[in-house]
Amino acid sequence: MASVLEVVDLTKKFGGVTAVDELSFAVAPGEVFGFLGRNGAGKTTTIKVALDLVKPTGGEVRVFGEDWREPELRRRVGYLPEFPVRYPDLTPRRYILFAARLFGLARDEAARRTDELIKKVELEDAADRQMGGFSKGMLQRVGLAQALVNEPDLLFLDEPTAGLDPLGHHLVKELVRDYAARGKAVVVSSHILAEIEAQCSRVAIIDEGRLVAEGELAELLKPTNVVEVEVEGPAAAAREAFAKVSSAVDATGNRFVLTLLPGKEASDVSKAAASAACVVTALTTRRQSLEDLFVAVVKRSGEAPPA
């Protein structure tokens, strides 16, 4: 399937500082793509280049297969910046309406869409108040609404949950899920790794502007030597049998968390359970968390000599 976003050998230098260094990745339709990196790793710069806000030093970006600099392409693109709203004298309603009109929506359609989005981001009570006194979370909701006003096929969310309360987090999660379900692509740049892990199907991790890991989460997050097992049968016997295959056994009733000895696998756990006259009802191998992966690849990248 053709990519909605294709970044090819992208380089951006600010004076002598290389913010993005020959970065390449692609995002497919219907994909929720996590874009991770430390502060200053080049995430926002990359997104800004894709939106033609920042001019690249080298490389190119293709959006829906076309040159990213074409303004008409942005009719199908939504963007929630890290600091979303800079019109303190406008009300959310006027701000979203303004965005809708800039996207070329007719007056009535723009007004209808504005009402719809105000409801969606749960800002009905504040819709006609000037945004000057709004909290970060409220501004984030307004920013989210303006990013969705054109029902984009490609949505960039830069730190979408910054400043949001738990309900706001939930709202963003629902929106992202809804968008992906409708075959639209979402690029989420965030520091909140648990959130990325829960929402994204694929991730790219960049460090100092360079791509250090990219792929499906399921592939990137390697299995660990920790196994969770649930058995039916005598728990004490099971514990004794599991101690032979693992270095640590953590038991809660008939549920065990085992740290396997080197060379032991999940099948050895089943065999051990059988030897204790127990039936395994559930067995899962714990995978590495995104945080573990992130820390590992970023550390590795920091240790590697510069190319």
Place this chain on the structure above:
Amino acid sequence: MTVWLVAREDFKRSFSPRMLVVLGVVAVLFLIVAGCLFGAQLYGGGRVYGAEEQFNVARAASYHMAVGWGLLFAIMLAMGAASRPLEDGRAQFLLTKPVRRSHVLLGQLVGVFLSALAAAAALAALASALSLIRAHVFPWTLWLGLAVASLALALVVALVAFFSLFLPRVVAAMLGIIFYLASFPAAFGAVRDFMTGGYRDAGLQFPWYVRWGAEVYFAAAPPIAGVQLRAGELVRLKAWGVDGWLTVATAAAYVVVFFVAAWALYSRRDV
């Protein structure tokens, strides 16, 4: 369409509550001065002006006050029109929409231009009201002059916006005021004739750098005051010859040049 949307939003933003207070104060001051001009007995050449002469003086003075205020207002707004949104994130909001950079810049400058024109027109409206009350005459040439002088407003807007894209805003505004004031000598033909050769007839000699400086200045000075003064001749129903049209054409060319220069900078800027 997008140019108009951006311009309209910037126009509305120009008249913030604080700015409306400033406008109110200026309007009151203007009413006091123009009210005196329309009502007082004026003297000149050792005699009291007749009603018509007095009306002409008051109308011309009102015109210059309105345009001067419009130019000042234009400079105040233009210094942040294009540069401030690049820094505060408003340009980012606009440029992530399907809008060309040139349209965003044009919209911002048109917004400032219309605001400055509205500020000048507000004073012209007050002058018109005074004229109707005092002289029972509607000063239509005042509006004609203002329409032509709007080109001076456009020129100042483009010039200051251009400077603000690579200089601190205050410096850009100062340059706008300097260019405006410095354009006055160039607006007077007699000064130009004297400085570009006429001084020899008076038995004077200037060093080469003054001569060259004068040549460059009179050839290149943006005709801000030139348009204001030429349009002022329309207000007073003086004959408007080739010189007037030439000044207008030069000003229009300058507007285009400064806009293109500003766009060249704006289009390359990272946001």
